[in-house]
Amino acid sequence: MKYKYIIPIIASSLMILSSCDDNLMEWEKDPEHGVVTGAELPLELVEKISRYEPLKTYTNFVLGNGIGADLYMSDPAYRKLVNENFDEVTPGYAMKHGAMVNAKGEINFKTIDDFIAATKAAGLKVFGHTLVWHSNQNASYLNSIIAPTVIPGSSGTNILDVAGLKAGTFANWARNNPGKGISIVANAGLTSTSQAIQLASSATSAQPYSLQLTAPNTTIVAGHNYEISFYIKSDVAGKGRLSFGSTLTNQYPYKDWYNTGGSWVEAFATSSQWQQVKIKLAPGDFKAGSTNFQFNLDLGYLPNVTYLIDVNTIAVVDLDAAPTVVNMLANGKFDGNITGWSKYNGATDALSLAAAANAYEGSGAMKVVNAVTDTGNQWKTQIHSDFTAPLTAGTQYTVSYMIRSEAPGSVRCSTTGGTAQYQGDTATSTTWKLVEWKITASGTEAGLNFDLGGVAGTYYIDNVVVTTGAATGGPTAPITIDKTAAEKTTIIGNAMQDWISKMMTHYKTSVFAWDVVNEPMKEDGTLRNGTEGETATDHFSWAKYLGKDYAVTAFKLARQYGNTTDKLFINDYNLESRLDKCDGLIEYVKYIESKGGTVDGIGTQMHISLTTDRDKMVQMFQKLAATGKLIKISELDIRLGTNAPTVAQQASQAEMYQYVIDMYKKHIPAAQQYGITIWGVSDSVKEHEFWLPDESPNLWDANYVRKHAYKGTADGLAGKDVSKDFSGELVKK
The missing domain is CATH 2.60.120.260 (Galactose-binding domain-like)
Incomplete structure (x- = not known):
């Protein structure tokens, strides 16, 4: 049955018509109803949106999509939307240093190799994201190679006359x-x-x-x-x-x-x-x-x-002398096992044996993973071992151990049995550290705990000794040697060359455009210099060790090991809201090129909202156009501040998507238009666990139904209201 200009019959308490334009009418959400989905938009608009072609149909420049590689590989519906609507895909995380580099600095290419094979079969290109950034790095590895060298002491008491x-x-x-x-x-x-x-x-x-x-x-x-x-x-x-x-x-x-x-x-x-x-x-x-x-x-x-x-x-x-230290713990060396140690509190996988590569010395160490920071409840991740015999009342004991963590952390020891004794919280770092804690025994102590619940992270513990007097008992103490600033610069420079050269070489025949440097600027338009906060476990500042020229080096390496025709980008966010940051990025591009690097393009991320200043947005495009570089909107999404938007909010979102695309096309000359990448596919919680949770920034709703924003995007790409060309009556399905 055919209808013309149909308005769905819905309880009047749910709908208020404020305009004759069905695209702008407001729809109030019943508190008991939940999220408004694309399926609940006015029928005529739904009908129009359903009749649009795939998005890439409406433009000649590259239309990209920032996606999760795992979702693309595992979710057929998600993959179908990506394949149908886009020319190019940017893996949001899986291609970054933190995802691909292990604790030894080795690169695991398999995930991205499989992803590229699948996208290539679907006719998609892959945009490389990203080579050098301060986040999503394997910071544990990078910090470990510049950490002080901790040299174990001798294997026992020195009997040489020195x-x-x-x-x-x-x-x-x-x-x-x-x-x-x-x-x-x-x-x-x-x-x-x-x-x-x-x-x-x-x-x-x-x-x-x-x-x-x-x-x-x-x-x-x-x-x-x-x-x-x-x-x-x-x-x-x-x-x-x-x-x-x-x-x-x-x-x-x-x-x-x-x-x-x-x-x-x-x-x-x-x-x-x-x-x-x-x-x-x-x-x-x-x-x-x-x-x-x-x-x-x-x-x-x-x-x-x-x-x-x-x-x-x-x-x-x-080596065969009788030990001068009597350890009250049966196993403090962890050479091949963690026998005698158990998890009192913590996650199921909190306690395990670390291999020799993560040991202070010998063939193993104790590995403890604490998932949640709880500064007042260190005991929530607690590892325990019984003493081999009760401690002697009134005797002083020294608890001694080596410890390091993959990021800044905290450790506390405690005793069990009788009245517990507690060590003060002790900071840990990526460098092995000798910790000693002296206690006077009451005679009721039954065992030792490592309390690691204070700061989330992964900890390695070795050479645990509980003994009377000095814990070292004769062997020479470990020695810590700091690396010089020059040594750190050389080491980190070599690590950057290893990473970029291997990535560019491995993907030379499959990836032809890259974000070489991501987010180099501070909000005031000055360069990040490494003094910014580094509390995140995946944060590593290349600029801290390589200085202002770190990006020069990165672009030179990408060009040296990639193809001469590869498009190499620098990329940053908030350029539309902080024009001083936009100016700073443009000046930094000039600096990179003055030092012999070649930057082909500038990416502006544009994670924006309905209230983003439109005048500043236009000024940003004008400034970027004046560089003569390729300009890419690299990560476009428009948040609404809710995961349950009204129809009016969805209409405003659609209009903002269209406005951004219109301004890009108006102010960026066609020869400089690399293209636009929409960041994310849908409003599904699977896509927003970490990025914009409880939001609705994308073109498809949580059920993969086209939103009003789909129409706004398509109209922007086409440069007109595509639906005005539809012929015949709209058909109710």
Whole structure:
């Protein structure tokens, strides 16, 4: 049955007609009715919208859509809308550093490879989003590579006589062949306050023994294994070995150095970076009846090399000596298991074993994940272990552990049994930290807890000791070495090159347009410099370490490793509301190009609302057009402040979508119009869990029904009211 100018019959309490134009009438929402959907718009408007062609039909420039790669791959209805209506897709998260880079800096391409294959089969292009940003980074990895180096102490109590070294007298040490000189230098060791042995080879040095320092005799126990270790570096590439006295069966045991071609080599190499040298002597290495041994540091292979050996790290350890520390916990090393530890409180997956890569030392660590920040209830994520025996009343114990977290965090220890004792909250970071807590036992303590509920995050714990007196018990304490600003710049620069080069190379034949730099500006139009808040776990400021030229480097790398014809964009938000920010971005583009980078286009995101200043919007387009660059509306959506908009709000949203597109086409010359990307598909909660929750900013409603905004967008793209060309009567379906 055909009808003309149909108005649906609806209870009068739900509808107030304020205009003869059915597109502008207001529809009040019954409090018990819920969200107004596209299906409930006036019938004539619904009929009109249903007869529109797919959006991409109405424009010649690129019409894009910012989408969730997972939704596209898993939701057929969602995928169908994207395929039918758009030319290009931008994966909203899955192509970013945080999504693709793991804790080792390795890139997992599979998700995006599968996504590109699926979109390509549907005839869609993919826009690369985004190479360099301060958010959505694997900040844990990036911070870890510039974190201070924490060097574990020796494996046990040092039995080597180093008193003469620390005194600077070399008492009991022999400088047999001093070369240019062997001396003790203050503040030259691993830390700024530690001593170092300085050994300089002569201009004619050629034999290992041409520069030789001999250690004192060390008493040994028959049948025991021993370890010699120290940290060494040199001003230029160097070479050294250890040789031994007559109590060893082989005075030159080529063992424990680098294995080249399947055989042990004689010497270790040195460089300008501190490195550990370690050699183990087994009982079979000693002659029968030996009661001591002596070793030589032989560094005379090469001429004109100056070596430094940190005095605090040169040690000989009896690996089979009785422990000097009695740990009241059965398992504090976590080498391959977390036996003895259990989750008292927290999520199901709160406690697990971390592999060696995330251990302080050894083959494992305890990993604890706390999902929710609750500063007043640290116990809500709580990991426990029983003591091997009750603590002795009146005795002081030291609780000692190493801890780090993937982002700034907080830890507190507590005891169980009797009256609990509580450690003060202790800050954690991405760097391993030695924490000690001293308690005087009441005799009722039954176990130890790690309370990690204060700050959400992932924590790694290793080397947990509860003992009387000093927890270290003889082994040398760990040493922390900060990297210099120059070292951090080099490391982060290399990380950027690794990331961009691999992304551009891998997608060279499938992605031809990229957001190279995202959101570089502060609201006042100045450049972000890394001093902004970094509380988010995925926040990392490239500019903090690489300076103003970080974007110059990024654009040069993208061009170097991509195609010469790739379109490379810089992208930012609020340019329509902060014209000073727009001006700042334009000036930064000029700066990038003055330094040799090439920026093809500028993206303006335009996450706007109905109240966004239209005059400023026009001025933004005019300013961007004046750059001569390609201009892209990169992330357009229009929020309404509710997930239950009235019909009038939907009509206003449609009009605003049309206005934005009209102004883009009016003020951006056709040759500079890269295109428009609509950010998101629908108002479904699946799309708005993190972005604009409880909102309705998109062109389809929560049920994938076209909204009034669909018509406004299509009319804007077409440059006219498309529905006026419809012929015949509207048909009720």
